[in-house]
Amino acid sequence: MSASTPAGRRQIHLAAHFPGVNSTTVWRDPGSRSQIDFSSFQHLARTAERGRFDFFFLAEGLRLRERKGRIHDLDVVGRPESLTVLNALAAVTEHLGLAATVNATFNEPYELARRFATLDHLSGGRAAWNIVTSSDAFTGENFRRGGYLDRADRYTRAAEFVEVARALWDSWPSGGTPRTVRHSGPQFDITARATLPHSPQVHPVLIQAGDSDEGREFAARTADIVFSRHGTPEAGRTFHADVKGRLARYGRTPDQLKILPAATVVLGDSEADAQERAAHIRRQQVSPQTAIATLENVWGRDLTGYDPDGPLPDVEPVPDGELAQGWAHMADRFGIAARWRSLAEEKHLSIRELAVELTARQSFIGTPASVAAAMDEHVQTDAADGFILVPHLTPGGLDEFVDRVVPLLQERGVLRTEYQGRTLRDHLGLPAPRQEESA
Amino acid sequence: MTRELHLSVALGSAGPRSAAHWTGLVQLAELGALDFVTLDDSLDPADGDGRLDAVAVLAYAAARTSRIGLIPTVTTTHTEPFHTSSALATLDFVSEGRAGWLVDVSTTGEAARAVGRRDPAPAPELWAEAADAAEVAARLWDSWEDDAEIRDAGTGRFIDRDKLHYIDFEGPRFSVRGPSIVPRPPQGRPPIAVVLDAQGRDGRWELAARHAEIVLLDAAGPAAAREARTELLKRAGRNDLRVLIRVTESPDRLPELLADWHAEAGTDGFHLVTTDPTEELPAVIHDVVPALRARGLFRATHSGRTLRDHLGLIRPDSRYAVRTETAL
Numbered sequence: 001m002s003a004s005t006p007a008g009r010r011q012i013h014l015a016a017h018f019p020g021v022n023s024t025t026v027w028r029d030p031g032s033r034s035q036i037d038f039s040s041f042q043h044l045a046r047t048a049e050r051g052r053f054d055f056f057f058l059a060e061g062l063r064l065r066e067r068k069g070r071i072h073d074l075d076v077v078g079r080p081e082s083l084t085v086l087n088a089l090a091a092v093t094e095h096l097g098l099a100a101t102v103n104a105t106f107n108e109p110y111e112l113a114r115r116f117a118t119l120d121h122l123s124g125g126r127a128a129w130n131i132v133t134s135s136d137a138f139t140g141e142n143f144r145r146g147g148y149l150d151r152a153d154r155y156t157r158a159a160e161f162v163e164v165a166r167a168l169w170d171s172w173p174s175g176g177t178p179r180t181v182r183h184s185g186p187q188f189d190i191t192a193r194a195t196l197p198h199s200p201q202v203h204p205v206l207i208q209a210g211d212s213d214e215g216r217e218f219a220a221r222t223a224d225i226v227f228s229r230h231g232t233p234e235a236g237r238t239f240h241a242d243v244k245g246r247l248a249r250y251g252r253t254p255d256q257l258k259i260l261p262a263a264t265v266v267l268g269d270s271e272a273d274a275q276e277r278a279a280h281i282r283r284q285q286v287s288p289q290t291a292i293a294t295l296e297n298v299w300g301r302d303l304t305g306y307d308p309d310g311p312l313p314d315v316e317p318v319p320d321g322e323l324a325q326g327w328a329h330m331a332d333r334f335g336i337a338a339r340w341r342s343l344a345e346e347k348h349l350s351i352r353e354l355a356v357e358l359t360a361r362q363s364f365i366g367t368p369a370s371v372a373a374a375m376d377e378h379v380q381t382d383a384a385d386g387f388i389l390v391p392h393l394t395p396g397g398l399d400e401f402v403d404r405v406v407p408l409l410q411e412r413g414v415l416r417t418e419y420q421g422r423t424l425r426d427h428l429g430l431p432a433p434r435q436e437e438s439a
Numbered sequence: 440m441t442r443e444l445h446l447s448v449a450l451g452s453a454g455p456r457s458a459a460h461w462t463g464l465v466q467l468a469e470l471g472a473l474d475f476v477t478l479d480d481s482l483d484p485a486d487g488d489g490r491l492d493a494v495a496v497l498a499y500a501a502a503r504t505s506r507i508g509l510i511p512t513v514t515t516t517h518t519e520p521f522h523t524s525s526a527l528a529t530l531d532f533v534s535e536g537r538a539g540w541l542v543d544v545s546t547t548g549e550a551a552r553a554v555g556r557r558d559p560a561p562a563p564e565l566w567a568e569a570a571d572a573a574e575v576a577a578r579l580w581d582s583w584e585d586d587a588e589i590r591d592a593g594t595g596r597f598i599d600r601d602k603l604h605y606i607d608f609e610g611p612r613f614s615v616r617g618p619s620i621v622p623r624p625p626q627g628r629p630p631i632a633v634v635l636d637a638q639g640r641d642g643r644w645e646l647a648a649r650h651a652e653i654v655l656l657d658a659a660g661p662a663a664a665r666e667a668r669t670e671l672l673k674r675a676g677r678n679d680l681r682v683l684i685r686v687t688e689s690p691d692r693l694p695e696l697l698a699d700w701h702a703e704a705g706t707d708g709f710h711l712v713t714t715d716p717t718e719e720l721p722a723v724i725h726d727v728v729p730a731l732r733a734r735g736l737f738r739a740t741h742s743g744r745t746l747r748d749h750l751g752l753i754r755p756d757s758r759y760a761v762r763t764e765t766a767l
Contacts, residue, residue, distance in 0.1 A: 027590055036532060037532065071618075072600075078583065078587075079620060080533070081522070081528070083495065084526050084530055085529060085533060088533040091458070091500070091502035091503050107519070110482070110553045110554050111517065111554060114482075114492060115495065119495060121458075122491070141614070141615075144612070191553065191555075192552065192553030194489075195486070196489050196490075287595040
């Protein structure tokens with residue numbers, strides 16, 4: 001369960017993100033296949049397992065995004081329900097962890113705790129829950145609860161939700177008899193006990209993705225994994241130090257929380273070849289229409305008359321212009337627009353080139369050897385504990401990484417060549433969760 | 440010519456046994472070429488043995504089988520209709536067109552206190568709500584027309600948004616805007632099943648008449664079954680309804696009994712309700728099924744791929760696509 005090998009090198013934790021529903025997926029590529037058929041999920045999951053990844057990760061969407069009052073039609077859209085897909089994947093994989101993003105705002109703790117306990121049970125202890133919340137009345141239009149939750153209440157509800165879920169999971173210890181959980185709080189008032197005994201990893205691994213101060217504190221108190229946005233070495237080390245520094249006050253050690261930023265990988269036979277491929281992929285991801293749409297979300301006005309290969313709009317943003325729903329809220333439009341303008345002027349970027357630059361995330365671009373070295377360097381210098389890889393092709397986007405980079409990481413002694421345990425907690429080197437004694 | 444019957448089995452509720460245990464039972468049912476299995480569920484924690492989520496168990500089994508229909512119970516009282524619709528559409532995707540939905544409600548105080556969102560309500564109110572949930576699911580499954588995904592490189596559009604539809608459902612207990620996040624499932628709409636008693640005429644009859652394609656009927660004898668079936672088809676005003684008689688009987692008497700009922704009740708087939716599937720299912724598959732085949736009453740293998748194929752039910756068009764065409 002140590003994070004280091006005998007030689008002292010920290011182990012890299014890898015996860016695979018299924019790239020549905022976004023502008024990351026290059027659906028124009030001839031290798032692009034279905035984002036909905038089970039065969040696609042099975043292919044990516046089995047590839048990740050072949051590469052000895054820790055887990056497979058699914059995002060969630062509960063309402064199709066809109067622009068200008070109509071459904072957004074430029075991105076890959078349409079996805080299955082996560083837990084049902086993961087239960088099917090549990091049947092065609094043996095070791096791979098199975099993580100679902102599920103919103104705590106539009107679910108109830110008893111029902112969701114039971115669904116995750118079922119996945120954990122059927123998979124032999126491989127389930128993980130990425131906890132997210134929403135304050136979004138737009139998404140709420142699909143649910144009984146609606147969208148009443150205040151932004152300030154999001155972590156309150158999430159914290160109470162997790163507290164109740166853990167009490168339920170712990171209410172039927174291995175070899176013991178089930179106890180009744182009574183919980184009465186601002187968000188939930190329930191009397192129940194778990195419908196299932198403990199799984200081999202006791203209960204699902206918890207993942208969290210928020211980046212605010214409250215989000216970091218919630219992660220330090222509750223989560224086993226943080227899905228971070230800070231992929232560059234400097235930002236990663238700062239985030240790493242901050243979040244791991246918060247663990248002690250909850251009686252936890254730095255090894256008990258893994259920080260995994262999202263990352264993309266583009267390989268080439270030479271550095272130049274890889275850079276050329278990366279540039280080609282980025283232009284496919286950011287079509288002329290997508291570039292205009294990216295700017296419209298900040299400008300709050302129709303910019304379809306502008307040339308995507310020309311300069312940024314000469315008009316000012318509309319202060320309250322809401323063209324898009326379902327995207328992250330854009331505060332301070334004027335400030336953002338001003339920063340984008342100066343960035344474009346400084347680097348001589350067109351609208352589309354700017355959009356390419358803005359939507360980039362941490363990327364490892366190079367030969368298999370240089371990519372393996374760079375990933376290793378990140379982990380050895382505490383910029384991350386590993387990565388959640390986001391391929392740009394469905395479902396074959398990890399094939400090349402697993403065939404060409406994974407063996408090099410294994411040669412370096414920083415990636416397992418065989419799974420040592422069966423549960424996701426085993427893969428992550430996490431101790432069994434503390435058993436909460438319920439009153 | 441002999442009318443072939445439809446044969447299915449209820450596996451009870453999914454206690455906390457291993458995935459291999461449940462998968463083994465479903466594989467055995469598939470070996471017998473049965474139309475489908477059902478798996479009960481509820482949100483009531485009072486069952487002391489514990490219970491796995493039925494959709495999850497059948498999703499797992501789906502990946503290890505290829506023909507048998509998979510019908511989980513999903514209750515509508517405490518769940519979000521949007522989530523239920525998405526989960527069942529996904530079961531249809533992972534099984535490549537073998538999902539159905541056995542609709543049930545939850546009247547117990549234990550389930551209400553476990554979820555903690557509302558007080559228990561009388562059954563008629565809950566069945567009216569269940570009918571709304573079935574309506575919402577059907578509209579959501581239709582909300583993407585079959586050819587909505589276009590991948591048009593020229594315009595940069597992945598989907599044709601004119602082929603996606605808001606469902607705008609408004610009911611007393613919930614409203615749902617839509618469209619679905621899941622594209623239209625392989626069967627168009629996974630068939631909806633409901634359990635009815637030939638004696639009663641409660642709210643579930645209304646749900647069955649409006650939404651069901653599979654009715655699992657409890658009847659005291661062939662005459663009562665025949666009468667209930669006739670009334671149900673008249674109420675429904677359509678012929679795409681399969682009425683399967685529920686049978687709780689020891690396997691050694693089954694072949695005779697089923698043949699007699701099939702002739703007398705004019706039924707479409709049977710739903711065998713096991714009390715101990717581990718004990719009873721092998722006898723059903725190895726003794727009862729061959730005996731029915733010998734009488735020319737049951738198929739030797741699955742001739743189609745989907746649950747609708749097995750039941751002889753057509754794949755419905757999206758209601759929204761039909762509306763577009765009639766408008767032209």
